Amino acid sequence: GPLRERPLMEVRLGELHTWISTCTFTPQGLLGAVQRAWSSYCAKYIHVKQGGPAGISMLLAGYCLLSYGWNYQHFKRHRWRKYH
Amino acid sequence: MLSRLVLRAAPAALRALQPHVAVGVLHTTRPLHTTQQSLAPVPPLPEKGGEVRHGLIPEEFFQFLYPKTGVTGPYMLGTGLLLYFLSKEIYVVNHETAAAACILTVIVYGIKKFGADVAAFADKLNEEKLASAVAMKNEALQTLQTAIEEEKKEQWRAEGRSYLFDARRNNIAMLLEANYRERLLTVYNEVKKRLDYQVAMQNLKRQKEQDHMIQWVEKSVVQSITPQQQKESIAKCILDLKALSKSAHAAV
Numbered sequence: 001g002p003l004r005e006r007p008l009m010e011v012r013l014g015e016l017h018t019w020i021s022t023c024t025f026t027p028q029g030l031l032g033a034v035q036r037a038w039s040s041y042c043a044k045y046i047h048v049k050q051g052g053p054a055g056i057s058m059l060l061a062g063y064c065l066l067s068y069g070w071n072y073q074h075f076k077r078h079r080w081r082k083y084h
Numbered sequence: 085m086l087s088r089l090v091l092r093a094a095p096a097a098l099r100a101l102q103p104h105v106a107v108g109v110l111h112t113t114r115p116l117h118t119t120q121q122s123l124a125p126v127p128p129l130p131e132k133g134g135e136v137r138h139g140l141i142p143e144e145f146f147q148f149l150y151p152k153t154g155v156t157g158p159y160m161l162g163t164g165l166l167l168y169f170l171s172k173e174i175y176v177v178n179h180e181t182a183a184a185a186c187i188l189t190v191i192v193y194g195i196k197k198f199g200a201d202v203a204a205f206a207d208k209l210n211e212e213k214l215a216s217a218v219a220m221k222n223e224a225l226q227t228l229q230t231a232i233e234e235e236k237k238e239q240w241r242a243e244g245r246s247y248l249f250d251a252r253r254n255n256i257a258m259l260l261e262a263n264y265r266e267r268l269l270t271v272y273n274e275v276k277k278r279l280d281y282q283v284a285m286q287n288l289k290r291q292k293e294q295d296h297m298i299q300w301v302e303k304s305v306v307q308s309i310t311p312q313q314q315k316e317s318i319a320k321c322i323l324d325l326k327a328l329s330k331s332a333h334a335a336v
Contacts (some may be wrong), residue, residue, distance in 0.1 A: 054136035
């Protein structure tokens with residue numbers, strides 16, 4: 001289909017730039033995008049008859065990475081070596 | 085949002101209209117089923133979720149890298165990234181690393197050991213819920229089925245109403261006939277009694293007249309016999325008797 005309606009996974013790397021330019025960056029648009037992403041994640045990994053640990057473990061892993069990123073400046077002070 | 089405004093404005097607008105128009109307008113101010121989707125029947129849940137390798141990385145990533153790097157590509161990428169982060173100390177090894185390692189070990193061990201049992205237990209719970217819902221549905225279907233059959237039976241019974249009415253009509257006609265005949269018999273008996281009475285009266289009267297007349301005739305005859313005639317008749321009878329006895333003697 002046309003570039004505007006394709007989901008992100010089906011956009012090729014070369015077309016990424018044009019795809020981003022077609023997005024609406026209004027608050028409603030961003031909120032809608034976040035909602036769509038969350039509902040598609042839930043539908044794929046959580047609302048199934050036989051889910052495994054994968055559903056929440058990916059969320060926890062993402063949370064761990066995000067919190068490491070937010071506290072990176074604090075961790076930088078406890079490096080073992082000064083020069084890398 | 086706009087529909088709510090319309091709904092709030094609707095009562096005031098309706099009050100302004102005539103009463104007999106407001107009834108028809110009410111149906112057009114409510115938004116009903118304007119979307120294409122309908123919520124029922126709900127599609128069933130998919131059986132299995134998306135494939136995830138090692139519990140953390142979706143399978144789509146491995147498939148994405150497979151054409152260019154084959155099977156070991158993502159693992160090489162992972163190892164390279166890990167070593168890069170460690171060597172440049174973008175990931176700093178501190179006490180939290182040890183804590184994370186212990187926690188992860190325990191979690192993985194727990195999942196590997198008890199995962200299947202927990203999954204079976206959850207499946208059993210789900211199955212029980214589903215079975216009870218299905219049982220309710222079947223019961224409702226059964227009740228409705230029996231209700232349909234009962235209804236059909238009642239309809240069949242209602243068809244036989246005409247026979248019932250015919251039988252009842254016959255019964256009533258017979259009762260009427262019997263009653264009529266009874267009354268007819270009563271009438272006949274009564275009339276016969278009256279007529280018999282009249283006949284008996286007439287007979288009695290005639291008899292009485294006859295008796296009275298006979299008595300009167302006898303009495304007058306007896307009275308008319310004077311003593312002179314009595315003596316003469318007695319003498320005549322004696323003479324007759326003597327003559328008879330003489331003839332009887334002669335015959336013997």
